[in-house]
Amino acid sequence: DAGVTQSPTHLIKTRGQHVTLRCSPISGHKSVSWYQQVLGQGPQFIFQYYEKEERGRGNFPDRFSARQFPNYSSELNVNALLLGDSALYLCASSLDLATIYFGEGSWLTVV
Amino acid sequence: GESVGLHLPTLSVQEGDNSIINCAYSNSASDYFIWYKQESGKGPQFIIDIRSNMDKRQGQRVTVLLNKTVKHLSLQIAATQPGDSAVYFCAEILVDSSYKLIFGSGTRLLVRP
Numbered sequence: 001d002a003g004v005t006q007s008p009t010h011l012i013k014t015r016g017q018h019v020t021l022r023c024s025p026i027s028g029h030k031s032v033s034w035y036q037q038v039l040g041q042g043p044q045f046i047f048q049y050y051e052k053e054e055r056g057r058g059n060f061p062d063r064f065s066a067r068q069f070p071n072y073s074s075e076l077n078v079n080a081l082l083l084g085d086s087a088l089y090l091c092a093s094s095l096d097l098a099t100i101y102f103g104e105g106s107w108l109t110v111v
Numbered sequence: 112g113e114s115v116g117l118h119l120p121t122l123s124v125q126e127g128d129n130s131i132i133n134c135a136y137s138n139s140a141s142d143y144f145i146w147y148k149q150e151s152g153k154g155p156q157f158i159i160d161i162r163s164n165m166d167k168r169q170g171q172r173v174t175v176l177l178n179k180t181v182k183h184l185s186l187q188i189a190a191t192q193p194g195d196s197a198v199y200f201c202a203e204i205l206v207d208s209s210y211k212l213i214f215g216s217g218t219r220l221l222v223r224p
Contacts, residue, residue: 031210033210033211042200042202055209056211092212094210
């Protein structure tokens with residue numbers, strides 16, 4: 001069975017641009033969460049979606065947005081990119097909301 | 112647990128020895144705890160979890176201990192192997208309207224051959 005899949009794996013963007021990151025959860029999982037991990041730190045919570053509804057939002061600016069589709073896949077959008085947005089963006093899925101599995105992440109570099 | 116930035120605490124152990132990785136969590140109301148292993152360039156890998164109504168849980172070569180009195184978690188790895196070398200994070204979940212993970216500062220485990 002496929003795990004959590006994310007795309008793209010690596011990308012480089014220029015300041016001011018926007019980016020869309022995509023995530024497909026484990027089959028049967030209805031909850032998707034997004035995390036940002038900067039080098040040397042633990043992941044920081046950005047969003048959680050369950051059954052296409054936003055269930056939680058972390059301390060991130062409005063430039064960050066997300067949505068979940070009927071097939072439970074999800075997109076994370078970041079507008080007006082800043083250098084400080086450079087990080088590993090992780091998607092996680094869960095069946096029962098508590099046992100949470102991560103994908104391999106999307107490495108975003110903003111130049 | 113606050114992040115320690117670029118400098119991660121490091122635990123160096125001899126192959127075959129047991130490892131104990133410690134973690135302090137922040138919220139006494141947290142319901143659920145998970146240990147993750149993260150290898151370089153990869154996403155966190157689920158190792159073992161424990162609910163707040165338990166004080167010990169065992170998996171294959173791993174044991175998690177929970178001490179709610181002092182808000183402390185530990186991960187014990189038996190017969191540590193070179194493949195165990197990674198950064199280990201503990202995470203807590205406070206169940207409110209969402210199930211967000213709050214990660215502690217990681218520990219880098221180095222296994223000496």
